[in-house]
Amino acid sequence: MILLTGATGNVGSALLPRLTMAGHRVRCLVRHPRRLGPERVRVQIALGDLANPSSFRNALRGVSTVIHLAASVRDQERASIEEVNGVATMRLVRAAERAGVERFVYFSAIGASLHAPARFFRAKALAEQAVRESSIESIVFAPSIVYALGDAWIALLERLSLLPLMPVAGRGRARFQPIWAGDVADCVIAALDGRAAGAERLELAGPETLSYDDIVRTVLRARRRRRRLLHLPPRVVKAALDTVERFAGPTAFATWDEAELLEIPMVSERGTADAELLGVRPLPMLQVLAGG
Numbered sequence: 001m002i003l004l005t006g007a008t009g010n011v012g013s014a015l016l017p018r019l020t021m022a023g024h025r026v027r028c029l030v031r032h033p034r035r036l037g038p039e040r041v042r043v044q045i046a047l048g049d050l051a052n053p054s055s056f057r058n059a060l061r062g063v064s065t066v067i068h069l070a071a072s073v074r075d076q077e078r079a080s081i082e083e084v085n086g087v088a089t090m091r092l093v094r095a096a097e098r099a100g101v102e103r104f105v106y107f108s109a110i111g112a113s114l115h116a117p118a119r120f121f122r123a124k125a126l127a128e129q130a131v132r133e134s135s136i137e138s139i140v141f142a143p144s145i146v147y148a149l150g151d152a153w154i155a156l157l158e159r160l161s162l163l164p165l166m167p168v169a170g171r172g173r174a175r176f177q178p179i180w181a182g183d184v185a186d187c188v189i190a191a192l193d194g195r196a197a198g199a200e201r202l203e204l205a206g207p208e209t210l211s212y213d214d215i216v217r218t219v220l221r222a223r224r225r226r227r228r229l230l231h232l233p234p235r236v237v238k239a240a241l242d243t244v245e246r247f248a249g250p251t252a253f254a255t256w257d258e259a260e261l262l263e264i265p266m267v268s269e270r271g272t273a274d275a276e277l278l279g280v281r282p283l284p285m286l287q288v289l290a291g292g
């Protein structure tokens, strides 16, 4: 039995059908089972929340592999970025050790470091350390930016592209290697099949190295819109988004913690080598976005 967290997210919703199609028995730890869509009838459901570690024990019963995707780039009502990404992962790993889990697959991020400027990356680094130090065999995936057609980030860029000028938080110069969620999911399936036996940390990057401005231009091209980019100074963006978050709370359309990440590069020196080791050739971003 596989325990999958984050099954309703970008990577999770691409991975779950692949797991069930491959015949794996899957239990999903979820807050909102309806968000699983049609897949919910093919899996066991464990109602749970990363902020509530007492939900882990039942979820882990009879589980041999944990795939831990659930994460958050913004503070939640019941837990901060550090708690959701760092502390909760540490607790889940400990609970998995106690439950006799044999394999723990964890999603960190390229750029995760205790010295990173953003809280999210520092929390991911702590979590990654806990996973690697545990007694359970582990595989850590560290992706660059992950996207999917219609995901919240791409949808926000598409909405902003309706404005006469396309606003971009910060200078737009940080570089990324965007990778499609479908390719990421294929990498996980291949790793579960033992395609990268012995590899402990795999960096998942798409085939292009793009600045954030290039990514925005790719979205504009995919939607056949021509817009000039309007770069907004970080302090202006921070003041605006902090105000939005104060009023809208967790439903804010964007937060400063998220905007800040767009100024921090996520580039793997290995490029697509790790994905290719797993037999996956990641698609270019325009091809995915224009296809939808």
Ligand SMILES: NC(=O)c1ccc[n+]([C@@H]2O[C@H](COP(=O)([O-])OP(=O)(O)OC[C@H]3O[C@@H](n4cnc5c(N)ncnc54)[C@H](OP(=O)(O)O)[C@@H]3O)[C@@H](O)[C@H]2O)c1
Binding pocket: 005, 006, 007, 008, 009, 010, 011, 012, 029, 030, 031, 032, 035, 048, 049, 050, 051, 068, 069, 070, 071, 072, 076, 084, 107, 108, 109, 110, 142, 143, 144, 145, 146, 147
């Ligand atoms: N997307 C990227 O650019 C990127 C880059 C580097 C690394 N990663 C990592 O890759 C993994 C997958 O990313 P993703 O893009 O698929 O993430 P995502 O789309 O943001 O999905 C996050 C998932 O976590 C769940 N979740 C959030 N808070 C939770 C909580 N308190 N309790 C239980 N579940 C909770 C969400 O469930 P709900 O439906 O309940 O909200 C959702 O299923 C994550 O670990 C992420 O940090 C992503």
